[in-house]
Structures are given as C-alpha cells and as structure tokens.
Amino acid sequence: MQYLNISAKDNPRIKRVIKLQKSGHYRREEGFFVLEGLRTVDDAADNGILIEELYFTNDIIEKHPSYIKKFAQNSNFCAIISETVAKNISDTTSTQGVFAVAQFPKNKAQIESGKKYIALENLQDPSNLGAVARTAEALGIDAIIISGNSCDPFSPKSIRASMGTLLRVPLIFADNMAEFIGKLDMPTFACVVQSDAEKLSDMDFSGGAVCVIGNEANGLTDETVEKCRKRITIPMKGKAESLNAAAAAAIVMWEMVK
Amino acid sequence: MQYLNISAKDNPRIKRVIKLQKSGHYRREEGFFVLEGLRTVDDAADNGILIEELYFTNDIIEKHPSYIKKFAQNSNFCAIISETVAKNISDTTSTQGVFAVAQFPKNKAQIESGKKYIALENLQDPSNLGAVARTAEALGIDAIIISGNSCDPFSPKSIRASMGTLLRVPLIFADNMAEFIGKLDMPTFACVVQSDAEKLSDMDFSGGAVCVIGNEANGLTDETVEKCRKRITIPMKGKAESLNAAAAAAIVMWEMVK
Numbered sequence: 074m075q076y077l078n079i080s081a082k083d084n085p086r087i088k089r090v091i092k093l094q095k096s097g098h099y100r101r102e103e104g105f106f107v108l109e110g111l112r113t114v115d116d117a118a119d120n121g122i123l124i125e126e127l128y129f130t131n132d133i134i135e136k137h138p139s140y141i142k143k144f145a146q147n148s149n150f151c152a153i154i155s156e157t158v159a160k161n162i163s164d165t166t167s168t169q170g171v172f173a174v175a176q177f178p179k180n181k182a183q184i185e186s187g188k189k190y191i192a193l194e195n196l197q198d199p200s201n202l203g204a205v206a207r208t209a210e211a212l213g214i215d216a217i218i219i220s221g222n223s224c225d226p227f228s229p230k231s232i233r234a235s236m237g238t239l240l241r242v243p244l245i246f247a248d249n250m251a252e253f254i255g256k257l258d259m260p261t262f263a264c265v266v267q268s269d270a271e272k273l274s275d276m277d278f279s280g281g282a283v284c285v286i287g288n289e290a291n292g293l294t295d296e297t298v299e300k301c302r303k304r305i306t307i308p309m310k311g312k313a314e315s316l317n318a319a320a321a322a323a324i325v326m327w328e329m330v331k
Numbered sequence: 332m333q334y335l336n337i338s339a340k341d342n343p344r345i346k347r348v349i350k351l352q353k354s355g356h357y358r359r360e361e362g363f364f365v366l367e368g369l370r371t372v373d374d375a376a377d378n379g380i381l382i383e384e385l386y387f388t389n390d391i392i393e394k395h396p397s398y399i400k401k402f403a404q405n406s407n408f409c410a411i412i413s414e415t416v417a418k419n420i421s422d423t424t425s426t427q428g429v430f431a432v433a434q435f436p437k438n439k440a441q442i443e444s445g446k447k448y449i450a451l452e453n454l455q456d457p458s459n460l461g462a463v464a465r466t467a468e469a470l471g472i473d474a475i476i477i478s479g480n481s482c483d484p485f486s487p488k489s490i491r492a493s494m495g496t497l498l499r500v501p502l503i504f505a506d507n508m509a510e511f512i513g514k515l516d517m518p519t520f521a522c523v524v525q526s527d528a529e530k531l532s533d534m535d536f537s538g539g540a541v542c543v544i545g546n547e548a549n550g551l552t553d554e555t556v557e558k559c560r561k562r563i564t565i566p567m568k569g570k571a572e573s574l575n576a577a578a579a580a581a582i583v584m585w586e587m588v589k
Contacts (some may be wrong), residue, residue, distance in 0.1 A: 201457060204575040211571035234575075241570060274589055307585075312499060313469035316581070317462040317492075323578035324585045327565075330531055 076145075079128070080155035087154070090162050090174060091097040092127065097225035100177075105106035106227040108173040109141055109163060116237040123176040124148040130159050130170030144173065164229035174190040177227060182216040182243030186259045187281040189329050191322055192218035194297055199224050203234020204319035205286075206242050212330045218283065220250040250285065251296035257283060263293055263301035264325055266315050270304035278329045286322045334403075336385070345412070348386065348420050348432060348474040355483035358435075364485040366431040366506060367421060369395060372402055374495040382406040383433040388417050389429030402431065438581035440474040440501030442538035444517045445539040447587050449580055450476035452508040452555055453546040459483050461492020463544075464500050470588045475542035476541065478508040508543065509554035515541060521559035522583055523550055524573050528564035536587045544580045 079087060093100050094109045098105045105125065108114050109132070118124060127141075127148040129178045134153070154162070161169045184190065191214050195201055202224055209217050219226060226232075226239045247253035254261050262276065263282045272313045278284075285301060289291035292315070298304060307316065307324055316324075337345060350357050351365045358364045363383065365371050369391070376382060383439075385406040401541075403409045412420070417428045442448065449472050454460055460482055467475050469524045477484060484497045499529070505511035512519050520534065520542045538541075543559060545551035550573070556562060565574065565582055574582075 204578050207571060207573075207575050208578045210569045211565070211567040211574050213568035236572075238571065243499065307469070309469040310471035311468045313465060315465075316469050316492075317465050317577065319575065320462050320466045320577055320581035323574070323581045327582045327585065 077152040079152045079158060082158060082161055086126070086152070087158055092171065093174065094162060094164055094229055096120060097228060100225065101228055103304055103331050104177050105149065105174055106177065107162070107229065108175050108232065109138060109165065109171070109229060110169050113232060113237050114144055114171055114173045115140060117173065117240050120178065120240050122178050122240060124173045126150040126174040128152055128154045128162065128172045130154055130156055132156070133170040138156050141171070146189040148173065171187065176241050180243050181243060182245050184245065184257060188215040189278065189281060190214065190216050190218055190245070190283045191233055191326055192222050192247070192250065192254070192285040194220045194281055194285055194293055196223045196286070196318060198318070199228055199230035199320040200234045201317070202226060203236070203239065205322045206235040206238040208319070208323045209249055210238045210242045212326050215247050215328065216265050218245045218247050218253070221246070221248040226320055232319065251294060251300050254283065254285065254297060254300040256307055258284065260303070261285070261301040262303050262305045264321060265298060266292060266296050266309070267304060267306055270306035273305050273307050273325060273328050276305055276328065282329055284325050284329060286318055286325065290307055335410040337410045337416060337504060340416060340419055344384070345416055346421065348430065351432065352420060352422055352487055355486060358483065358485055360434050361442050363432055364435065365420070365487065366433050366490065367423065367487060368431055369398055369431070371490060371495050372429060372431045373398060374432065375433055375498050376402060376405055378436065378498050380436050380498060382431045383434065384408040384432040386410055386412045386420065386430045388412055388414055390414070391428040397474045399429070406431065409456060434442060436498050438499060440503050442503065442515060442517070443570055446473040447536065448472065448474050448503070449584055450505070450508065450512070450541055450543040451481050452478045452543055452551055454481045454544070454576060455547055455574070457486055457488035458492045458549065459575070459577040460484060460489050461494070461497065463580045464493040464496040466577070466581045467585055468496045468500045470584050472584050472588065474503050476503045476505050476511070479504070479506040509558050512543065512558040513542065514557060517541065518561070519543070519559040520561050521556040521562045522579060523551060523556060523562050523564055524567070525564055528562035531563050531565050531583060531586050534563055534586065540587055542583050542587060544576055546581065547576050560563050
C-alpha cells in the first residue's frame, strides 16, 4: 500500500493533531482526541472507537507491519510521518511513532438505581484519574461520574495512566457535581476527611450507591457534601492528613463491591 | 542575621546539592538528601531530621521570615541563593526557593512478629511509592519494606508524592526481597494477579502479616512468590489486566488493618 509522506511540521493536519494533543478545550469542541502507541491504538480499534486519521513512522511500519495494516484499514486517512514530526506530536519522551486521531468513545452511561458509581469532583491529576479508571474497571464499578472542572479523561496523560481503560469504562459527565447529586434518587455518599463522619466499613452499599471523591488538595465542595445523603470517612492514624485521591477511591470502591 | 550570598552556579556547595538532587547513588553514598519547599523542610525539622545546610532566596525570607529563622537556627550552614541558582537546584517547575540538605531520616525499623508490614519489590514509580507511604501511615501499617531495586524513597519526587510521609513512616530496606522474605518467621503473602490464588477478602491478618506488592509492569519475581506462605489476589472483572500498584497496595493495607 502507498501512503502519503509528511515531514513538514507546519503541515495543517499535523498542526491540528498537535492542537488536539495539547488543548482539552479543542478536544471537546471537535469531539476528537489523539491516541498514541501501538497498544493504545489497538485497544481503541478493538473497542469500536472510530479512527479518523492514522500517522506512523517508517520505523514502526518495519517493526509491526501487520498492526499498521490493520489500523490503516480502519481509518479514513493514513500518512507516514518523519521522526521529527513524530517527536513534535508525541506527549512522551520516547515515542513509538504511531498516532491515531479518534472520535470520543461512546462509553457514555446513564444512572440506574441499584448500580454502583464512583464520582470525581474537580480531580486534577490525570494519573489519579487513570488509576481510578483502572480500579473501577477491575472491581466492576458500573460507571465513573466526572465533574466538569475535573481533568480531561481524553488527554494523553489520562489515557496513558489508565492503560486504555478510559476508552472502555462507562463515563458520565456532570457539569456541576452538587446539582447532579441533588437530582439523584439513590443513596449518595460524600467521602470526607472528618472524624465525625460515618465509618466506610459500617456502610451497606448493596442497594446501589454513588460515592463522591473530591479534589486532591481541597476535597469536596461544601455544596456537594450537603447534597449527599451521608458523609463517610476512612479512619486515619498518625500525622496523616489525607490519602492520595486514587488510593482513597480504591478503598471506597473495594468496599462498594465486596 | 547576616547570611552568605551565593549566585554562582558552579559554587562547589551548590554543585553538591544538585548532585544530591539528581543521583540516588550519591545520596546513598553520602547518607544525605535534599528537601525542597517550606512545608517539607518544616515537617522534617519537626520530625527530628538533622538539617546540615539551608539555602533560600531573598524572596522567601521576605515572605516567611519566621520560618526561615527557625530553620536557620537548626542548621549548620545557611546561605542566600539567587533565583537562578534556586531554579538550578529545584526538581519542580516553580520553586518556592527554600532547600535543606538533610541527613537520611532515622526511621529505620525492625520486623516484629504480630505487626503488619507492606513490602514493595522493584517498585519503580516515585508517585506510587509516595502514595503507598501516605496510605501506610494513614491506616497505621507498622513499616514499609523496600527492596534494593525499588525507586529511592529519598528522591525529590518520592518525598513530594508522599507529602513528607516518607520522612516519618518507618522503613526497612531489603536488598533482595526473596531472601528477606525467606528468613521471616511470620505469615507472608504474595499479592499476585492469578485467578487460582486465594481471595484477599478470605484472609485473616490478625496475627500479623507481610504483604508483598510487585513491580508496576511485571509484578513480583517468581523467587519472591515462592518464598511467601500464601498467594493472594484481588479478584478482577472486565478486560482489566491489573490494578495500579498504589491502588492495589491501598486495598491490601485496608484489609490488613480492618
């Protein structure tokens, strides 16, 4: 198969790819994002994510011809890019040299009573979001609810940290978490660092639940805590002031499903 | 109080500080490491960590004179550094402008039967190590056992991710994890991703335990798994292949102490 060659950094397609890598606002506006790496692109293809454009270096087509052939068959536009262009597009320090422009995954979900959800308000670290997604999928949480002011689940860092899980696990977007929680007709739990809150281990999540985890530095907003039916906490010892958000979420999700 | 001024990047003291920031080998050789930021230096001073040298910018002494005075009284050498030198020393993108060269904390511990330990074999990501330390302290785990090939708990990234917890939580260093585990006379548990392993939730940790978590990509070595009395697992659903190491450790430690 013959492919177009792109080696100019100011090629308009390449400029768009770089913008999609860097700007969450642009990603949301377009409804497209960039996947990087053989494994991630393969995962996406297997999960029915629509690949619009595919870019790869000569190096990777030599190393993995069958993968590139498979990806190319499923995309509307393909081009070979130079190593320099690959480095410009890449969000990592050592790129494999394969990128796909893909449509946002259709893993949007709806709230159903009796099911179990982890909700994230203003979570800022893509590594934490990625780790929460991995834990949620592994433990069988039904969906992740993400507030509008949280970090972007379709940023390169989030997707990498999630090992591709964010392309599969059902997501629900809540512009304003307090308003969203206020409208739900099911048990809702605010996870807080307060010694007078109820203990996580005393809770019964068997009838379905939404547990809300807050921002890394500031926890949940007062408004969201107020809208939840209960305040729950992981009792802490020593001089510890809080847990890492992804670690707290892991413990909460473990209790929700066991 | 009058302080020495340092603005030359090739000042030998500054060169040593930069080397201590960058090289784990040099830190172990010297037994010293670098603390960065007001909060971290203050935490260290409060925890009895010996501060050998203190470096700060004019900017931070103007903003926080009482802190700097307190730190200076406890250190053997103080100097005002230029903003450029501060940027050269710093491991972060925006530095507060205060650094301490400190002796390794004396938080070394010994194994005692009946107590509870989390062990990390070949853990590579300082963010994971930091998160494990935060969870261990918060849940009251007695000490963290760290294998020789794990990332350095006294690297700037580890300390930052741990929010200073690594300066407080007792640490035990095990050159070779398999050998270390083999010599213990107490229940030892290898945390694995194997469906034929025993379920974490079926275990009884009340008599004390060592639970071992492995490398982010490859898990535990066969040698270490063999030396442990039991193989335990967190049952997983969906297409998930594993949990983030810090999330898995959080769930395991939660079960150990409840």
